[in-house]
Amino acid sequence: MSKVALFGAAGAIGQSIAKALAAQGRPYRVVGRSEASLRKSFGADPLAEVVTWNPDSPESVEAAAAGIDTLIYLVGVNYWQFELHPQLMRKTLEGAIAAGVRNVILIGTVYPYGRARTTPVREDHPREPHTFKGRMRKEQEDILLQAHAAGRINATVLRLPDFYGPGVEASLLHRPAVAAVQGGSADMVGPIDRPHEFVFVPDVGPVVARLVDTPAAFGHVWHLAGAGVTTQRELVDEMQRQAGRRIPLRVAGKTTLRVLGLFNRMMREMVEMNYLMTEPLVMDDSALQRLIGPVRKTSYVEGVRQTLAAIPAR
Known part of the structure; x- marks a missing residue:
């Protein structure tokens, strides 16, 4: 069974994904800056390996990614520091490639689309962000998808709407x-x-866990919509x-x-x-459901x- 690492694991989405991986009996690695925070969230799970990293250190990034097949990228930044998104993606990607990681799944947002031209929005909607945050998220995606196009790594993006759930x-x-x-x-x-639409956080993890084992997912962008408008x-x-x-x-x-x-x-x-x-920006996730089958939505x-x-x- 392939080894998975969650970079930026300590948040609610990371915990949802970790729970889904554990339900498969799959060993996984959680990577973050704070060992105490990681151990608080994942220390009771024998399948979880806790690793700290410094994303500004190439050696630290490569070490955190060593021995991993699939890297799930959840690294967050302060809302007033979105310029860090492309910088951190570039550093993580270089370290992951150096470590021999084969696949990267980016958990993304609707920000790169800008204003919706259609309702609902499908994955082929133009990415024309009119905000700084949208441009930074688009640049983050471009770095990853260009690496895929160049054959350096397999990459995919899963876009989520706003979310909610227990403890979120x-x-x-x-x-x-x-x-x-x-x-x-x-x-x-x-x-x-x-x-508006909201995705229930516990519903996200099982979808990501299925994408890990779906080779056809890579090289594309996918939507996971909420439970309705x-x-x-x-x-x-x-x-x-x-x-x-x-x-x-x-x-x-x-x-x-x-x-x-x-x-x-x-x-x-x-x-x-x-x-x-x-x-309103409401997503169409029919393509995802054709790829992996029906998605449970609470x-x-x-x-x-x-x-x-x-x-x-x-």
Whole structure:
């Protein structure tokens, strides 16, 4: 059985993928900067090998990738440091190739597309990002896909929409979920009545685990869509229904984000991406399902139930 490494493993998506690999009985390596963080998340799994790395050191990157067949790339950066995405991809890719890695799977986003020209969006949609973050993500992808085209490594990209799930704090839905369980109000980024989709994080891992063993996946971009089109408000309504509690909302649109951005760097960086809240971008993942077969998608009702159940009562 081929050996897999998750680079940037400590986040929610990495943990979902690790769980799916473990369910296959497949040994895997988790790679990150913090050994303590990795051991907290994966230390109880005998199939997990914990390795730390310094992405600025070619020797460290190559050592972290040694003996690996497939590298799953989940490396994140601060939202205000997107210029690092192509830099880190280039360094990781060079180290992986030097170590003899055969395959790379990049977990990507919709940012490189820019504004949607069609609904839904398929994988052949033009990549014409009009934002800095989109351009950096596109450059990251280009570095990887050009290496594939040159025959240096096999590469594929799996694009995800916004996500949510148990313990997923970096989600548009996290604060209303906490408020549903613990009380109080919730800050949200709006508008919250426009069509949107969310992927339930535990559904991602099994898809990635199947791609690892699908040679035809490489050399292409794939979409994993959510469980259907919804809105943030509909999901908040479902949280209120399940919790039996009203959730007062404070919704920040683009103008409010600009004002808050005068004092908060994170809010400032969210302004340019607010078009994804006002101009729906919904993905078509029929190509992925033709490739690997039917994909299990947790309903929003069940996803909300599991998300709320994971939040401790105050």
